[in-house]
Amino acid sequence: MIDLSGKVAVVTGGTRGIGRAIAETLAGQGATLILNGRHGGEALDRAVEEIAGTHSVPVVGVAGDIGLPETSAEIARQAFARFKKLDVYVNNAGVLMDSLIGMIPPDSVDQTLDINVKGVIYGTQAAARLMQRGGGGSIINLTSIIGRFGNEGQLVYGASKAAVIGATLSAAKELASRNIRVNAIAPGFIDTDMVRQLPDDKFQQRLASIAMKRIGTPADVARAALFFASDLSSYVTGQVLGVDGGMLV
């Protein structure tokens, strides 16, 4: 049993998909949660209520677009005001907008880079400051197999997720002396709303490229996040862990 009691964890984009699974998994081990959802409202309120009710841990919701620095600042403010500490920060929020190179709207470039890249940078800044005060912590960034190996139709998404790897490696070096570990998880083909947008032929094609012959689940990714959140990874930093069932892109 991994015990995260007394630990305070942030999960951005935590109302559904992989973020929700990570939030549930950390809460299941006793972590106090700050849950971010982009739009707030009923979806965030419901997620907060359900996770708190299921796992009997304090859960605080913070609504806001993670691509804006104010959102990370507000998350840090909430962590400081309510709990005076922060132990785990999961930069999970992300968007996926596929387009072939000649057909990428500038808006989708901006939105993808804002959320997938700037969000990680602002989150890392906010997390590092609070963790430093508490003597250390763990920052977990969600990248993607596409950020490591690329894929057609995913120029912007691939670039954004490769940037997350660069940010992870640099932050790990800068923050190691302060006992803050920074690692990334690179999921492969995971069963979320985002991949359900794929046309059936693409879906089957990707499934066929997985050595383990099954699509991953958000819980598969969440268990990797739990490893990084816990002391099981106490001497691990600057790593990118593939959670992809042996997928080839």
Next chain:
Amino acid sequence: MGKVFKETLSLDPAQFGDSLVYNEVEGWDSVGHMMLVAGLEQEFDCMLEMDDILDMSSYQKAVEIVRRYGE
């Protein structure tokens, strides 16, 4: 305030004074700056805004900034 500066930047009594300026004192580089921010936040139980962290370029400026958080 002076105590945080002296301890965080490991300053000799002779080095410490109102005229301390960022990057002109050994130890007050970008890494030292973040340690200083952490020390000030801890000591005064506050959380500095990013603009204030970037603006904190001297001891006198730091005094002015932290005082605002106590109001």
